[in-house]
Amino acid sequence: MEGPAAFPAVTANGDEAMEQQDNESKKAQLLDGMAKERGYMHPSFLYLADKDLNFLAAYNALYGCALNEGKALPVKTREFIAMGILAYRGLADGVFEHAKRAIQYGASEQELLEAFETMVIPGGTPTFATGLTALMRIQAAGKS
Incomplete structure (x- = not known):
């Protein structure tokens, strides 16, 4: 079973090279955003980005809900x-x-x-x- 559909699979007419390029772009975008938001990049995130990008995206969304501006707590x-x-x-x-x-x-x-x-x-x-x-x-x- 795959992780959450934060980044749905790309099906560009079966073109695996296009899918790989798209995944690399999504990975770079996610990691860049995480580094900017946190001010650091934990090595485990780099590992996870290679192994399960969808899970990392879901984790990052949870991080944002927990540690970014809330309704009452800054x-x-x-x-x-x-x-x-x-x-x-x-x-x-x-x-x-x-x-x-x-x-x-x-x-x-x-x-x-x-x-x-x-x-x-x-x-x-x-x-x-x-x-x-x-x-x-x-x-x-x-x-x-």
């Missing part, structure tokens, strides 16, 4: 929530990438600090430290 607030979950799971690189995206959408370093401080009670010191490490990486990158 992007930076949604990113704070993602950062908290990722920090609790010990995923420092994920916290760093989502913290950078929160800044792109208007969060200040002070807001990031306070979000990480909020995490210390429900998430514990390791969660807090993971957040602080991401903030320190952001500050170090800004100075280089």
Whole structure:
């Protein structure tokens, strides 16, 4: 069974070369959009684009619903929530990438600090430290 029909199969009179070219164009468009939206490109997305482009497109649509502007929560607030979950799971690189995206959408370093401080009670010191490490990486990158 194939993935969602986000990119329906191309049937250009059985011309496989045309289908391959069209899929490469769709893949490039999707990956470019994902990189622009996120500010990074995780290597697993590149792998998945080669293996199952329809699934990647569906995942990207879900990402957009979850982490883009909502009816009540702005992007930076949604990113704070993602950062908290990722920090609790010990995923420092994920916290760093989502913290950078929160800044792109208007969060200040002070807001990031306070979000990480909020995490210390429900998430514990390791969660807090993971957040602080991401903030320190952001500050170090800004100075280089």
